[in-house]
Amino acid sequence: MSELPEKQIKRLRSLITEAETNLSAAKELLNSVLGDGEAITAPSDTVVSTPEGKVIEGIFDGQIMIGPDGKNYPVPANYASKSKLVEGDIMKLTITEDGKFLYKQIGPIERKTVIGTLTHHDDKYYVEVAGKEYEVLYASVTYFHLREGSQVSVIIPADPEKAKLANWAAVEAAL
Secondary structure (H helix, E strand, O other), X not given: OOOOOHHHHHHHHHHHHHHHHHHHHXXXXXXXXXXXXXXXXXXXXXXXXXXXEEEEEEEEOOOEEEOOOOOEXXXXXXXXXXXXXXXXXXXXXXXXXXXXXXXXXXXXXXXXXXXXXXXXXXXXXXXXXXXXXXXXXXXXHHHOOOOOOOXXXXXXXXXXXXXXXXXXXXXXXEO
């Protein structure tokens, strides 16, 4: 058997790590869909070390990323707003050796765009769509120069059940 060049070995390790983290994220998503009664257990090792740093996959809850271990990871509001992240998206966080947090959306859920009206109460902003209020990030409100009463296009989960359970929406555009 011939020896594989170091570059190929690194690539193979990277592919295996990516496959393991994708499987972990898929199990996490399945658990969130099935609920506690039918949950499948996630691997106990929720952090994977790679040459780039530690890699953690999780679910975006509209404001933060929740890791497979239940730990919360802060997603910068400007990134979430600019990337139009939707509650339920699967994300990957790489924590580099020097402590930088690098987020990437790796599994967007199916989404749909709807139109609603911006409201403001309890020091939070919401978009009311057909009688349901979805919270929106303040970063989106300021970026689009929205005011209470503005007509807004927002992105929510396409699945009607997930849309009903969702608390957050991503602002697509001011109308």
